[in-house]
Amino acid sequence: xxxxxRPGCRHCGAPLADPxxxxxxxxxxGCAYVHRLVYENGFExxxxxxxxxxxxxxxxVFQPRDYDWLRDLQCAAEASGETVPRVVLGIQGxxxxxxxxxxxxxxxxxxxxxxxxxxxxxxxxxxxxxxREFSLADFARRLHAFNYLVGPRDPAxxxxxxxxxxxxxxxxxAFALNVMLFTVPTYFGMEPTFAYARLFGTLSLVFGTLxxxxxxxxxxxxxxxxxxxxxxxxxxxxxxxxxxxYAGSLYGWLAGDERYVYFDFxxxxxxxxxxxxxxxxxxxxxxxxxxxxxxxxxxQVAVLQNGGEWQNLASEQLVAGQLLKLRPGQILxxxxxxxxxxxxxxxxxxxxxxxxxxxxxGARVPAGAVALSRHPVCLRTRQAWSDSLLAQLTARHxxxxxxxxxxxxxxxxxxxAILTVAFLAGLGWAWFS
Numbered sequence: 001x002x003x004x005x006r007p008g009c010r011h012c013g014a015p016l017a018d019p020x021x022x023x024x025x026x027x028x029x030g031c032a033y034v035h036r037l038v039y040e041n042g043f044e045x046x047x048x049x050x051x052x053x054x055x056x057x058x059x060x061v062f063q064p065r066d067y068d069w070l071r072d073l074q075c076a077a078e079a080s081g082e083t084v085p086r087v088v089l090g091i092q093g094x095x096x097x098x099x100x101x102x103x104x105x106x107x108x109x110x111x112x113x114x115x116x117x118x119x120x121x122x123x124x125x126x127x128x129x130x131x132r133e134f135s136l137a138d139f140a141r142r143l144h145a146f147n148y149l150v151g152p153r154d155p156a157x158x159x160x161x162x163x164x165x166x167x168x169x170x171x172x173x174a175f176a177l178n179v180m181l182f183t184v185p186t187y188f189g190m191e192p193t194f195a196y197a198r199l200f201g202t203l204s205l206v207f208g209t210l211x212x213x214x215x216x217x218x219x220x221x222x223x224x225x226x227x228x229x230x231x232x233x234x235x236x237x238x239x240x241x242x243x244x245x246y247a248g249s250l251y252g253w254l255a256g257d258e259r260y261v262y263f264d265f266x267x268x269x270x271x272x273x274x275x276x277x278x279x280x281x282x283x284x285x286x287x288x289x290x291x292x293x294x295x296x297x298x299x300q301v302a303v304l305q306n307g308g309e310w311q312n313l314a315s316e317q318l319v320a321g322q323l324l325k326l327r328p329g330q331i332l333x334x335x336x337x338x339x340x341x342x343x344x345x346x347x348x349x350x351x352x353x354x355x356x357x358x359x360x361x362g363a364r365v366p367a368g369a370v371a372l373s374r375h376p377v378c379l380r381t382r383q384a385w386s387d388s389l390l391a392q393l394t395a396r397h398x399x400x401x402x403x404x405x406x407x408x409x410x411x412x413x414x415x416x417a418i419l420t421v422a423f424l425a426g427l428g429w430a431w432f433s
Contacts, residue, residue, distance in 0.1 A: 008027075009027040009028075010031070010035055011027075011032070012027065034145075034146055037146060038146075041106075041109075043102055045101070046098045046101065049096070049097055049098035050096045050097070050098030065141075065144055065330075065370075066327050066328070066329040066330040067137035067329070068137075068327060069152075069300060070136040070150070071136070073087060073136065074135070074136040074137075078131045078132065084130070085128060085129060085131055086126065086128040086129075087127065087136070088125070089124065089127070089152065089153055090123055090124055090150070090152055090153045091103070091125050091143070091149070091151070092148065092149040093148040093149055099148070100120055103125065104116055106142055106143065106146065107127065110129075110134060110135070111133055112129045112132075112134030113129055113139075114129050114130060115127065160281075160285050161281050161285070162281045162282045165218075165274060165281060168218055168274055169215070169278060171211075171215070172215035172270045172271045173271050175211035175214065175267055176207075176268050178203070178207040179207045179267045182201075182204045182207070183263065183264040186200075186258065204261070204263045204264070205253050207263070208246065208263030208264075208266050208267050209246075211266065211270050211271075212242065212270070215270035215273075215274050216239070216242045216243075216246070218277075219235045220239040223239040232411065232412045232415045234411075236415060237418050237419060238273055240422075241422075242266060242269065244426075245262055245266045245269070248260045300313060300315070301313065301325070301330065303318070303322050303323070304325075315333035316385050318384060318385045319381070319384045320382060321380065322380070322381045323339070323378060323379075323381075324378070324379055325376045325378055326376060326378075328371055328372065328373060328375070329371065330371050331369070331390075332345070332366075332368065332369045332370075332371070333390060334381050334384065334387075334391075335382045335383050335388065335389075336365055336380055337362060337363070337365070337382060338360070338365055338377065338378075338379055339379055340377070341361060341377070342358060342359060342361060343358075343359055343371065343377040344356040344357065344358050344371075344372040345359060345369035345370060345371060346370040349368050350366060350368050350369065356372045366389070367389050367390040367391075368389065368390045
């Protein structure tokens with residue numbers, strides 16, 4: 001029995017280290033809850049589409065969230081005068097194609113839903129609906145039950161590097177195949193005096209040049225940028241190899257000497273290097289998405305004004321000493337003192353504790369805490385947004401990344417050794433050939 005492999009969770013596939021619920025078929029209560037929702041709504045095809053292993057359901061699926069900002073956003077979109085209102089929202093928790101399919105199926109069940117386009121790489125979804133027939137807040141609340149968190153679109157979201165590499169690989173592969181098409185006759189014994197030999201060679205040059213521009217330019221640009229910063233990068237020997245092979249092939253074509261013509265090698269090498277770089281970039285981007293999956297994003301909060309009325313203000317407008325009202329599920333943007341009555345807050349995004357923590361009147365509540373009480377709670381701010389820890393954690397800093405001098409010396413030595421050996425090998429070949 002000890003050597004038998006234990007089955008994984010029926011929802012996420014994770015090993016059942018401490019199985020819970022339904023005869024030990026799930027790794028956590030969240031997975032059991034979402035699994036039941038999937039089958040109750042007739043979405044069991046999700047399990048045929050998803051990957052073998054998806055992240056387990058987080059405890060946040062049971063915690064309330066604030067959706068009033070979505071109602072305001074929907075009102076603004078419908079008041080814009082467009083025939084079909086549309087918005088772009090951020091969404092967290094997507095891990096596979098099955099997630100995209102499930103989100104689309106949930107959207108289709110809502111009255112007034114027209115069109116949805118989920119971008120898993122950017123973590124965004126664009127949706128449109130019939131005015132006054134659809135509810136953004138209800139749709140977001142339903143997605144939350146399935147462990148997908150809806151938030152505002154990240155203004156800094158850009159197209160991932162991996163998508164650009166896919167386009168480069170496609171172009172480079174097409175050009176490489178054309179180069180091989182006109183180079184293969186040479187390997188099968190086509191004589192230089194053949195009527196179309198020069199034409200085939202010229203076409204190999206053209207497609208080899210296009211492959212160099214479409215794919216080789218990626219490595220050369222990065223190598224040049226690193227040299228400008230005084231850094232030796234692995235793209236430098238790749239670029240030098242491509243330039244050397246292309247220059248030698250160009251010389252052979254101009255001189256009519258087939259010994260130096262290797263446009264097929266240049267094009268094929270570019271495709272292989274781009275494919276390897278794409279695999280590396282995809283792995284890095286996937287890890288980044290998982291690390292940022294539960295990053296808190298505070299919304300507008302109600303602040304008491306001098307006239308005695310409550311006004312919704314952006315987190316960036318908060319200063320110390322203001323009295324604010326936090327609705328259930330809202331994130332506290334700044335550190336504040338609890339007023340009026342005791343309340344419970346979730347500190348999962350701060351210290352990882354899943355259990356809520358009770359705070360008494362006058363207690364200091366840290367920034368990033370999520371209100372779990374059934375009624376709005378009043379707090380008095382202790383700091384401005386700029387001084388908040390949450391502001392510092394969520395801000396994008398354009399600072400120089402830390403550098404390890406020892407590792408840089410090792411990499412520089414390695415690259416210098418490669419370039420030296422290649423240079424000596426070239427001299428040796430030129431001398432003895």
